[in-house]
Amino acid sequence: MPTLVDIFIPCFVDQLFPHTAMNMVKVLEAVGCEVHYNANQTCCGQPAYNAGYKTESCDVARKFLTDFPTEQERYIVSPSASCIGMVRNTYADLFEGTPDAGRYHGVQRRAFELTEFLVDVMGITSIPRAQLNGKYTYHDSCAALRECGIREAPRQLLDAVAGLERLEMAETETCCGFGGTFAVKFEAISVAMAEQKVEHALATGADYLISTDTSCLMHLDAYIRREQKPIKTLHIADVLASGW
Known part of the structure; x- marks a missing residue:
């Protein structure tokens, strides 16, 4: 059975480095993943949060939770540790104690940066043909x-x-x-x-x-x-x- 993966492509990767996103898909498929891409995804909310716009950031982050619903139970993999750090850590500031806390926890435990997913989750330490x-x-x-x-x-x-x-x-x-x-x-x-x-x-x-x-x-x-x-x-x- 293939490992089911949702990919999250950060906004700047989508706009400026699309080849990196495609290469991530290439690597994931090569190691036996079934890759899914939700075309409705946009941003994790980090730019707004870091600029001090917490309310606006929360709106964007809530959309992220909707784009990667907990019930799908697929890993979320991204070529950006920065965005994964936002989802894994900063979302606690946005959602703890709110009705969205359950959805946040479901997303938090499934979100991984590419290399930690390959090594720590899948146990892969080399891409043989690289x-x-x-x-x-x-x-x-x-x-x-x-x-x-x-x-x-x-x-x-x-x-x-x-x-x-x-x-x-x-x-x-x-x-x-x-x-x-x-x-x-x-x-x-x-x-x-x-x-x-x-x-x-x-x-x-x-x-x-x-x-x-x-x-x-x-x-x-x-x-x-x-x-x-x-x-x-x-x-x-x-x-x-x-x-x-």
Whole structure:
């Protein structure tokens, strides 16, 4: 029997990195999942919540609960630890003690970021046909590490990719400086943090800078492109889907 999965594609992935979403589907199907996509899905509500619009965020989050009904009992998998962290943790602030608490708990226990789903739920630590030649360094996004407790799963999967060698950078757990609206409100600080992260990555001699979150990678890639630095950013789903 295939493992039943609902995929949640964050709004910025849908609009800016659709290939990453498709690659996640490719990987999930390759490991025996039956993938379902609800075209009515939109956003988890995080942008509004982080900007201080709790009421508006709650409206969006309630739609998320409707889009992924508890009675379906399918895993919810996303290529974004940031969005999963919002659903898993911040929804408690929105729904505890409300009539939607039961629905929230049902969604909370089924929501996973891609790599933790593969490793911790399915017990898969390698995608056999994945291949990418070069050296990589890994960026621990704040959401993945601090909100979801994800650290080893992505490294296990990446280390099993044929042709790929890991080089850990200094301060890999330090924030990249994106932080959503933080990058807009505190541009100078945000850019300085991106510079520090990229310089640490370059110091390893890696060809690729890889992470679980396209939001971090989008921020870092903007700095890399502007400064014409010799390193390429990749989402882990794109790496796991490469070479086959």
